[in-house]
Amino acid sequence: MMAQLSLSDAYNRASYPVAGHGPRNVAVLKEALASVEDSLAADLYGQGAVIVEFQRKMADYLGKPAAVFFPSGTMAQQIALRIWCDRSGQRRVAYHPLCHLEIHEQHGMHELHHLEPVLLGDAERLIALDDLDAMPEGVGVVLIELPQREIGGELPDWDSLVALTDWCRSRDIRVHLDGARLYECLPYYQKSAAEVAGLFDTVYISFYKGVGGVAGAILAGPEDFMDEAAVWKRRHGGDLISLYPYVVAANYYFDRRINRMTEYWAGARELAARFNQLDGVRTRPERPVTNMFHVHFNRPARAVEQLLAAVAEETGVGLISRVMARGESSASAEVSIGDQYAKVPKERLDMAFQRLEDKLRHA
Amino acid sequence: MMAQLSLSDAYNRASYPVAGHGPRNVAVLKEALASVEDSLAADLYGQGAVIVEFQRKMADYLGKPAAVFFPSGTMAQQIALRIWCDRSGQRRVAYHPLCHLEIHEQHGMHELHHLEPVLLGDAERLIALDDLDAMPEGVGVVLIELPQREIGGELPDWDSLVALTDWCRSRDIRVHLDGARLYECLPYYQKSAAEVAGLFDTVYISFYKGVGGVAGAILAGPEDFMDEAAVWKRRHGGDLISLYPYVVAANYYFDRRINRMTEYWAGARELAARFNQLDGVRTRPERPVTNMFHVHFNRPARAVEQLLAAVAEETGVGLISRVMARGESSASAEVSIGDQYAKVPKERLDMAFQRLEDKLRHA
Numbered sequence: 001m002m003a004q005l006s007l008s009d010a011y012n013r014a015s016y017p018v019a020g021h022g023p024r025n026v027a028v029l030k031e032a033l034a035s036v037e038d039s040l041a042a043d044l045y046g047q048g049a050v051i052v053e054f055q056r057k058m059a060d061y062l063g064k065p066a067a068v069f070f071p072s073g074t075m076a077q078q079i080a081l082r083i084w085c086d087r088s089g090q091r092r093v094a095y096h097p098l099c100h101l102e103i104h105e106q107h108g109m110h111e112l113h114h115l116e117p118v119l120l121g122d123a124e125r126l127i128a129l130d131d132l133d134a135m136p137e138g139v140g141v142v143l144i145e146l147p148q149r150e151i152g153g154e155l156p157d158w159d160s161l162v163a164l165t166d167w168c169r170s171r172d173i174r175v176h177l178d179g180a181r182l183y184e185c186l187p188y189y190q191k192s193a194a195e196v197a198g199l200f201d202t203v204y205i206s207f208y209k210g211v212g213g214v215a216g217a218i219l220a221g222p223e224d225f226m227d228e229a230a231v232w233k234r235r236h237g238g239d240l241i242s243l244y245p246y247v248v249a250a251n252y253y254f255d256r257r258i259n260r261m262t263e264y265w266a267g268a269r270e271l272a273a274r275f276n277q278l279d280g281v282r283t284r285p286e287r288p289v290t291n292m293f294h295v296h297f298n299r300p301a302r303a304v305e306q307l308l309a310a311v312a313e314e315t316g317v318g319l320i321s322r323v324m325a326r327g328e329s330s331a332s333a334e335v336s337i338g339d340q341y342a343k344v345p346k347e348r349l350d351m352a353f354q355r356l357e358d359k360l361r362h363a
Numbered sequence: 364m365m366a367q368l369s370l371s372d373a374y375n376r377a378s379y380p381v382a383g384h385g386p387r388n389v390a391v392l393k394e395a396l397a398s399v400e401d402s403l404a405a406d407l408y409g410q411g412a413v414i415v416e417f418q419r420k421m422a423d424y425l426g427k428p429a430a431v432f433f434p435s436g437t438m439a440q441q442i443a444l445r446i447w448c449d450r451s452g453q454r455r456v457a458y459h460p461l462c463h464l465e466i467h468e469q470h471g472m473h474e475l476h477h478l479e480p481v482l483l484g485d486a487e488r489l490i491a492l493d494d495l496d497a498m499p500e501g502v503g504v505v506l507i508e509l510p511q512r513e514i515g516g517e518l519p520d521w522d523s524l525v526a527l528t529d530w531c532r533s534r535d536i537r538v539h540l541d542g543a544r545l546y547e548c549l550p551y552y553q554k555s556a557a558e559v560a561g562l563f564d565t566v567y568i569s570f571y572k573g574v575g576g577v578a579g580a581i582l583a584g585p586e587d588f589m590d591e592a593a594v595w596k597r598r599h600g601g602d603l604i605s606l607y608p609y610v611v612a613a614n615y616y617f618d619r620r621i622n623r624m625t626e627y628w629a630g631a632r633e634l635a636a637r638f639n640q641l642d643g644v645r646t647r648p649e650r651p652v653t654n655m656f657h658v659h660f661n662r663p664a665r666a667v668e669q670l671l672a673a674v675a676e677e678t679g680v681g682l683i684s685r686v687m688a689r690g691e692s693s694a695s696a697e698v699s700i701g702d703q704y705a706k707v708p709k710e711r712l713d714m715a716f717q718r719l720e721d722k723l724r725h726a
Binding site: 039 | 392400469578599609
C-alpha cells in the first residue's frame with residue numbers, strides 16, 4: 001500500500017474542494033487590486049479617500065453613525081469592550097465561554113486592558129436569558145456572537161435575540177455584537193445588517209470569512225465612541241501608515257459576495273443533509289442556519305483523517321480539510337460554504353459521499 | 364494674481380519632487396506583487412513560507428537568532444519594552460524626550476502596558492553618557508533611536524554609541540534599538556546592520572522609510588524573547604490571518620534599495636549644502652549623516668509655504684512638501700532622500716534654488 005497523503009495535502013490537491021472561496025494565495029489580492037487604478041493614493045494613518053470612503057460605506061451598511069477599519073477583529077473588539085467598560089466604570093465583560101476573546105487571543109483583554117471575563121451559561125449551547133439573569137454585578141458590557149462559531153454556528157431565533165439585547169438595554173448595560181460572520185446570518189433572520197446591528201450599541205464585522213478578503217475588520221458605533229476607538233487603535237499599533245491592501249480587498253470581495261449569502265446557506269443545508277445520512281456522523285446544527293456547520297464523527301480523529309484523505313484522492317472531492325480530535329474516540333470538523341461549492345459537479349459529490357459511506361461501513 | 368496652490372498640492376503636481384521614492388499609491392504594492400507567483404500561499408497566523416522565510420532573512424541580516432514580522436513598529440516596540448521590563452521586574456523605560464513612543468503613540472506604552480517613561484537628557488540634542496549617569500533607579504530597558512529623527516536625524520559617533528550601550532550592559536540594563544531608519548545609518552558608521560544591532564539586546568526595523576515598502580516592521584532578538592513577543596503580538600491584535608501584502612512589499616523593496624543608502628546619503632549632503640547657502644536657512648544636521656535632515660527657516664510657516672509652492676509651480680521642482688511652524692516666526696521641514704533625487708536634472712535644481720534665493724531676498 002502506498003504511503004497516504006496527509007488530509008490537508010489531499011484536500012489541497014483535490015479538484016473539487018467543497019468549502020470556502022478557493023485557495024488563500026496572492027492571486028486573491030492581485031485580483032482585488034486590479035479593480036483599482038495604479039494611481040489610487042495610499043491611505044495615510046487613517047486618512048485618505050480609500051479608507052474613509054470604505055468606513056463610510058460600512059457605517060451606512062450597518063446603520064451606525066461611524067466606523068473605523070482595523071487590521072484585526074482581535075484589536076477592534078478588545079478596544080470596544082475597553083471603552084464601554086471605561087465609560088461604565090466597570091471592569092467585567094460578559095460573553096459565551098467559547099468567545100474568541102476567551103480562547104484565541106492569549107487573554108489580551110486581560111493582559112492589556114485588565115478586563116475580567118464573566119462566562120455566560122454553558123460552552124455547549126447558546127447564551128439564554130437565564131444566563132443573563134444569573135450574571136454577577138459589575139458587568140460593563142455584554143458581547144454576543146452571531147452565529148456562535150465554536151458550536152457550529154448556531155443562532156438564537158430573532159425573538160430570543162431581541163429579548164437578550166432588551167435585557168441589557170433595560171438595565172443600562174451596553175451590548176456589543178461580535179459579527180465576524182454577521183452577513184452569513186442575514187438570510188436566516190430575513191433582516192438587513194442594519195436591523196441586526198440596531199439591537200447593539202457597537203458591532204464588529206470581518207472581511208476574510210464570508211466575503212473572503214485578505215484580513216481586516218470594521219468596528220462601528222456612535223461618533224464619539226469611534227473617535228475614542230481610533231485613539232486606542234493608535235495605542236495598539238493598529239493605526240498603520242497604510243491599510244489599503246486590506247481595505248481594497250475587503251471592498252472588492254464585499255461587493256462581489258455580499259448578495260450570495262443565501263446561496264451559501266442553501267449549499268450548507270444541502271451538504272449537511274448529506275453528512276447526516278452517514279452512519280456515525282451528525283452535523284451541528286443538524287440544519288445549518290448560516291453557511292457554516294460542524295461535522296461530528298464517532299471515530300478517532302486519525303481514522304477520520306485517513307478516510308477523508310482517501311475519498312479526496314479517489315474522487316477528487318475535498319469534503320473536509322482539517323479534523324479536530326474530541327477526546328479519544330470522536331472528532332469534529334468545521335465547514336464553511338463559499339464560492340467553491342457551486343463548482344462541484346453533483347455526480348462527483350454523490351460519488352464522494354458514496355465512497356465515504358462505504359469506507360465508514362468497512363473501516 | 365491667481366489663487367495660489369497649497370504647498371502639498373504644488374509639491375504633488377511638481378515634475379521633480381526631490382524627496383522620497385515616489386508617490387505612495389497602489390502601484391507600489393502592485394509592482395511588488397508582480398514579483399511573486401499568483402499561487403504563492405498566504406501566510407496563516409504567522410505560519411507559512413512567505414512570512415517565515417522573510418523573518419529568517421531579517422534575523423540573519425540583523426545577526427539575531429530570531430525575528431518576527433509585525434504590522435507596525437508601534438506594536439513591535441511596546442512589546443519589546445514590555446517583555447524586558449517584565450523580565451527585569453522594573454516598570455520604567457528610558458528614552459529620548461522626542462522618542463516615537465513619547466510623542467506619536469497616544470501613550471500606548473503606559474495605557475496598555477503600564478510602563479513609565481524616563482526622559483533622557485534634552486529634547487534638542489542626542490542622548491549622552493551623562494544622561495545615563497543621571498538616570499533614576501528602576502529602569503528595565505533603555506531605548507536608543509538611530510538616527511534621532513525628530514532632531515533631523517543626528518547620530519552619535521561610533522565610539523559614543525559603543526559607550527552608551529556598554530554603560531547599559533555593565534549595569535545589566537537591557538538596551539533596545541529603535542532602528543526605524545537603521546539602514547540609512549550604515550554608510551556613516553561603515554558597519555553592517557548586524558554590527559550595529561550587535562550592540563543591542565533587541566532591534567526593530569521598519570520597511571516603509573528607507574526601503575519604501577507599504578507598512579510593517581521586524582523585531583529581532585533572542586529565540587525565547589521572540590517566542591514571547593509572538594504571544595504579545597496575538598494579544599495586541601497584530602497576529603493577522605495574513606500579513607503577506609506587507610511582507611512581499613518589504614522583501615521586494617528591501618532587495619531593491621538596501622544597497623542604495625550610500626547614494627541617498629550623498630544626495631542628502633548635496634541638497635543640504637544647497638539649502639545652507641540660502642540666507643536665513645540652515646539644515647540640521649548641517650552635514651547630514653544619513654539620507655535625512657531638517658531644514659529650518661527664520662520666517663513664519665505660512666510665508667515659507669507660499670515661497671516653496673511658488674518655486675514648485677514656476678520650476679517644476681518640489682523641494683519640500685510640508686512645513687511645520689516652530690513658533691510664530693520660524694518654521695522647519697523634514698527631507699528624506701530616496702530614488703527621486705537622482706531623477707531631478709541638475710539645471711532644474713539650480714533654477715529652483717536660484718528662484719528660492721530670489722524670493723527669500725525680496726519677500
